[in-house]
Amino acid sequence: xxxxxxxxxxxxxxxxxxxxxxxxxxxxxxxxxxxxxxxxxxxxxxxxxxxxxxxxxxxxxxxxxxxxxxxxxxxxxxxxxxxxxxxxxxxxxxxxxxxxxxxxxxxxxxxxxxxxxxxxxxxxxxxxxxxxxxxxxxxxxxxxxxxxxxxxxxxxxxxxxxxxxxxxxx
Amino acid sequence: xxxxxxxxxxxxxxxxxxxxxxxxxxxxxxxxxxxxxxxxxxxxxxxxxxxxxxxxxxxxxxxxxxxxxxxxxxxxxxxxxxxxxxxxxxxxxxxxxxxxxxxxxxxxxxxxxxxxxxxxxxxxxxxxxxxxxxxxxxxxxxxxxxxxxxxxxxxxxxxxxxxxxxxxxxxxxxxxxxxxxxxxxxxxxxxxxxxxxxxxxxxxxxxxxxxxxxxxxxxxxxxxxxxxxxxxxxxxxxxxxxxxxxxxxxxxxxxxxxxxxxxxxxxxxxxxxxxxxxxxxxxxxxxxxxxxxxxxxxxxxxxxxxxxxxxxxxxxxxxxxxxxxxxxxxxxxxxxxxxxxxxxxxxxxxxxxxxxxxxxxxxxxxxxxxxxxxxxxxxxxxxxxxxxxxxxxxxxxxxxxxxxxxxxxxxxxxxxxxxxxxxxxxxxxxxxxxxxxxxxxxxxxxxxxxxxxxxxxxxxxxxxxxxxxxxxxxxxxxxxxxxx
Numbered sequence: 001x002x003x004x005x006x007x008x009x010x011x012x013x014x015x016x017x018x019x020x021x022x023x024x025x026x027x028x029x030x031x032x033x034x035x036x037x038x039x040x041x042x043x044x045x046x047x048x049x050x051x052x053x054x055x056x057x058x059x060x061x062x063x064x065x066x067x068x069x070x071x072x073x074x075x076x077x078x079x080x081x082x083x084x085x086x087x088x089x090x091x092x093x094x095x096x097x098x099x100x101x102x103x104x105x106x107x108x109x110x111x112x113x114x115x116x117x118x119x120x121x122x123x124x125x126x127x128x129x130x131x132x133x134x135x136x137x138x139x140x141x142x143x144x145x146x147x148x149x150x151x152x153x154x155x156x157x158x159x160x161x162x163x164x165x166x167x168x169x170x
Numbered sequence: 171x172x173x174x175x176x177x178x179x180x181x182x183x184x185x186x187x188x189x190x191x192x193x194x195x196x197x198x199x200x201x202x203x204x205x206x207x208x209x210x211x212x213x214x215x216x217x218x219x220x221x222x223x224x225x226x227x228x229x230x231x232x233x234x235x236x237x238x239x240x241x242x243x244x245x246x247x248x249x250x251x252x253x254x255x256x257x258x259x260x261x262x263x264x265x266x267x268x269x270x271x272x273x274x275x276x277x278x279x280x281x282x283x284x285x286x287x288x289x290x291x292x293x294x295x296x297x298x299x300x301x302x303x304x305x306x307x308x309x310x311x312x313x314x315x316x317x318x319x320x321x322x323x324x325x326x327x328x329x330x331x332x333x334x335x336x337x338x339x340x341x342x343x344x345x346x347x348x349x350x351x352x353x354x355x356x357x358x359x360x361x362x363x364x365x366x367x368x369x370x371x372x373x374x375x376x377x378x379x380x381x382x383x384x385x386x387x388x389x390x391x392x393x394x395x396x397x398x399x400x401x402x403x404x405x406x407x408x409x410x411x412x413x414x415x416x417x418x419x420x421x422x423x424x425x426x427x428x429x430x431x432x433x434x435x436x437x438x439x440x441x442x443x444x445x446x447x448x449x450x451x452x453x454x455x456x457x458x459x460x461x462x463x464x465x466x467x468x469x470x471x472x473x474x475x476x477x478x479x480x481x482x483x484x485x486x487x488x489x490x491x492x493x494x495x496x497x498x499x500x501x502x503x504x505x506x507x508x509x510x511x512x513x514x515x516x517x518x519x520x521x522x523x524x525x526x527x528x529x530x531x532x533x534x535x536x537x538x539x540x541x542x543x544x545x546x547x548x549x550x551x552x553x554x555x556x557x558x559x560x561x562x563x564x565x566x567x568x569x570x571x572x573x574x575x576x577x578x579x580x581x582x583x584x585x586x587x588x589x590x591x592x593x594x595x596x597x598x599x600x601x602x603x604x605x606x607x608x609x610x611x612x613x614x615x616x617x618x619x620x621x622x623x624x625x626x627x628x629x630x631x632x633x634x635x636x637x638x639x640x641x642x643x644x645x646x647x648x649x650x651x652x653x654x
Contacts, residue, residue: 048411048412051420052505055506055509062242065506077221078218079222110221113218114218160404162408166443
């Protein structure tokens with residue numbers, strides 16, 4: 001009996017298909033198709049694209065790299081609402097640190113104004129300060145950059161209908 | 171309704187939607203400010219609610235404030251003095267469409283061309299970007315068609331509407347990301363979706379109009395041929411760049427990548443694959459609501475109604491550039507200054523200078539898994555390849571990935587084993603590695619792939635290796651392995 005390629009549920013009848021994969025419903029198909037597309041991106045393409053990003057100019061300041069994925073964390077809250085987010089920046093370490101200081105200041109001013117805000121604000125402040133103080137190995141990229149690039153390539157594959165011809169081994 | 175009226179109505183609708191977005195955003199911000207004011211005036215103000223309203227209002231207003239248009243050169247800027255023939259063609263397309271010449275012409279590393287307008291109403295600068303790989307695949311006639319198509323966007327006034335729509339879309343994106351998944355965010359997300367659908371429908375119509383204009387100059391057949399080439403080349407360029415060029419650039423060389431792209435598209439394996447893709451009846455492409463351009467079949471159908479014309483200049487469009495090598499160097503330098511200083515390398519030297527050191531390193535690291543094999547008795551079943559690949563990667567690596575890793579190691583091992591015996595490894599863009607010694611030739615990948623697929627027997631391979639005197643050569647010599 002077939003099972004959903006995204007959530008593993010047994011499919012008795014119906015469902016949705018994407019190539020050979022079967023899914024229990026359209027939502028699972030959307031999730032599963034994206035995951036399949038991500039898995040299908042060849043490793044060599046990912047590593048080459050990551051290398052180009054690392055060696056290229058910083059998209060924020062146009063200065064020399066190495067460029068990597070840096071995250072900054074912010075929160076703002078009021079009464080019953082709390083909004084917290086992790087914001088990715090593909091940039092050099094300097095620009096990444098600047099974004100982390102900016103979001104730390106933002107959270108420090110606007111984070112505390114609800115009960116959940118009292119909990120989330122120290123968390124986001126800690127994350128920003130931790131990343132600012134962390135000494136990075138500049139010779140290696142973060143695994144998160146690789147994941148992001150893989151997802152972007154998979155998205156390109158779908159939206160721009162890119163194709164990867166079978167490459168001969170070298 | 172004529173096409174021009176349709177475009178006008180849609181464009182007007184887009185402008186109304188832009189205005190409505192700003193009204194909606196500012197109205198929301200004013201509403202939130204008013205609510206916080208009412209709270210402050212009341213006897214027992216809820217300070218949490220006030221902070222929420224103030225933060226929400228500030229957030230929305232900050233999102234809709236237009237940002238300064240920071241222009242970043244998409245590549246090296248071309249000068250007329252360096253490329254007079256290219257500029258002469260640009261001038262011809264400009265005069266045909268009764269448009270002034272663009273102030274800036276850039277070279278980009280994409281199978282694409284674009285036009286845009288920078289600056290405000292007073293200091294407008296027209297910019298055109300031309301893809302170096304685009305020029306690698308088109309003839310002069312086809313390239314002229316592309317240029318006329320791009321000037322058609324100036325002619326149709328498309329670039330006037332574009333910046334407004336672009337700025338509004340950016341403001342919507344900022345607002346949606348600021349408001350995250352709140353109810354307000356959903357309202358803006360719904361609005362943005364409708365806005366994008368309408369503006370992209372306009373964009374697709376503008377493409378048809380630009381195609382029509384270009385076809386009147388170069389003929390519908392030439393235009394259609396160019397579009398077909400661009401479609402195929404555009405879809406594989408990323409793969410070509412990452413698999414063929416980056417490894418060479420990583421090794422510190424600047425290869426002739428423009429010429430290599432044409433060779434890549436013509437390589438037997440690649441062209442057979444592309445033919446199969448284009449002839450696949452299940453892959454009929456239709457225009458989607460979120461596509462900026464109409465699907466190729468729709469564009470070809472529209473062109474088929476126009477006069478066919480005949481080609482006049484079938485020289486490669488790269489001949490319009492005075493120095494392709496110089497352009498390639500400038501394109502690389504636009505990525506980073508370091509890449510602009512790389513030494514040139516011709517394609518025949520790539521195997522020895524780039525791949526052989528990589529292969530030696532690979533064999534040193536993972537060669538021990540091939541110890542029990544000889545050149546005449548290599549791994550030749552799918553199961554053996556999976557086991558080798560999993561030994562290289564990890565036991566839980568999936569079969570396809572493992573087989574791919576196994577093939578890479580096998581080719582490296584063949585190269586390291588055969589080179590001291592006078593064999594020369596050669597490769598062309600998109601083609602497999604071929605080993606040659608005088609008139610003798612081995613193609614380990616395709617020959618052994620047929621054995622793995624069961625199309626050929628291993629004895630043919632063994633007989634050939636025996637005839638060449640290499641059957642008993644070990645795949646990996648102990649001296650090649652890394653010790654410790």
